[in-house]
Amino acid sequence: MRRALITGITGQDGRYLAELLHSQGYEVFGLLKGQNNPRSDMVQAELPFVEFVAADLQDLSSLVAALEQVQPDEVYNLGAISFVALSFKQAELTANVTGLGVLRLLEAIRMVGGSVNNPIRFYQASSSEMFGKVRESPQVETTPFYPRSPYGCAKVFGHDITVNYRDSYGLYACSGILFNHESPRRGIEFVTRKVTNAVARIKLGLQETLVLGDMDPRRDWGFAGDYVKAMWLMLQQDEPDDYVVATGHTHSVRDFVNAAFCHVGLDDWEGFVTQDPRFFRPAEVDLLVGDATKAHEKLGWKPEVDFEQLVAMMVENDLQIEAAKAGLKVP
Template sequence: MKTALICGVSGQDGAYLADLLLKKGYSVCGTSRDAQMSSFRNLSSLGIREKIKLESMSLTDFRSVLQILTKIQPDEVYNLAGQSSVGLSFEQPVETLESMAIGTLNLLEAIRFTKAKIKLYNASSSECFGDTKGLPADENTPFHPRSPYAVAKATAFWEVANYREAYGLFACSGILFNHESPLRPERFVTQKIIKAAINIAAGKQQKLYLGDISIQRDWGWAAEYVEAMYLMLQQQEPDDYVIATGETYSLEKFVEVAFSCVGLNWQNYVESDSNLLRPTDIAVGRGNPTKAEQKLGWKAQYKMPDVVRMMVVRNEKVIT
């Protein structure tokens, strides 16, 4: 039986990944900064909380990281932790950088220090690419981060690449484009839209306020994207991969699909709020997942309209 350590198990991706690995026969340990106080709501919603060993670990504390790696002795480590909101990173740039850059470095250094045969997956982000002028980004596209979040993710990406090349660690990064699910917190605009549409249809809300709805993104289904994470660590050689659907839609289209799912015309309920605009944003996010399909055998089955419909259905069950 393999043992997997998931840093950031309480988040959307951590919960889906834990569920996937349990089904594959893994012993799964998940960490949080304070496991005794964390609710682990996402694990409970998937019915797997009692199947996972939960430990407290601070990724920014090297001693804490070293202790957990020594105690758990994992075969695979999935680094999904860190401040996860692009918008919040403008308000908390130091916390964002430290949680990702120092956290990832501590994991790499602890693995190097212990000489353990651990395979490491690092969660990178399409935000690292910045604005590619509408061109699809692949593994060779230069980084041009446009937010503190993206800067932090880019830093962690190059740390992983450096340790892989300098010390021969099996360490790789998944450069994931946007991926959604009902497990997203409401501070993410996609979940905000879904819940607003359902609440407005039920007469519980009057309006939905959004920033720039002309932006375009490549949206996928989170439960599928964690399969790509797993596949990366099953390869003979470590490498980095772009994970995306290859299809891009505007936020306006996302809103339209969400409201149509509940029988409403979005234009009657959505208003613009300039306070929700970011200092800098990416006009178009578009991914090229060809390498993942060719080398991992992974291809997204669900595109944005499918994702929206699934989110509406599952959120309706929760809300009602």
């Protein structure tokens, strides 16, 4: 039975990936920081097959100990300070976890099991935010990076150091340059979940308005459950490589808001939405759209959930959650 260790196990990607790996017959281990992680009970109830391991991406010795304990065949590094807005306020922490954390984990793998005789395979969660102020559209694996946030800068370092360890030490190390991917498990602090949750509450009469920042940026949005399949497929190939994972379609934040409100029959939604300068970023990424041809051809991967299905899935989930909290029936 193969073993996999996942950092960021409490996030949406970690949970979908854990389910996928379990269905493939893996023993699944999740790295947790601290003894009383507030989300550990939720993950344990949802994914009882996951065994937790204590370690911290800011502490090399704990990562070495975790690898020695688990002896994994595959390591998926999904752990990060992943909220872009927060990265502007906590830039040093973001660099330390999202950037240097990758270096520490790669070094731990090199020390414990990066040899030919014990080749741990490593996946790094790179991000379309690395492209930032894009040099070309659509973006592909060779598009130059121009990050526009501390998060994007940290992800560039993580991506480049993964390539460096692959080239320097022969590690089986891959990076998935994933474009925006969402799900009902997305954290409420992210704009997509903020929108779908507010729409559900407005439909149920529990909230009056939705306050947003800039609604013009365009993103390539896909379903997280689809994207974790690409992560796994990358580590099943004969040779390690880097891949863009995207739908190839772009929509604005305004498009997302429109789709969410229309799903619940509130077509004249403008009166429910206001904009606040507090939610504007110091430097915005205006357009991201990926070309996943390489993933299509080499991995046999394609997205299955389209934009409209994704938005509907998220709104329906929030309707159920908010109605249950309030003791209401879903209309």
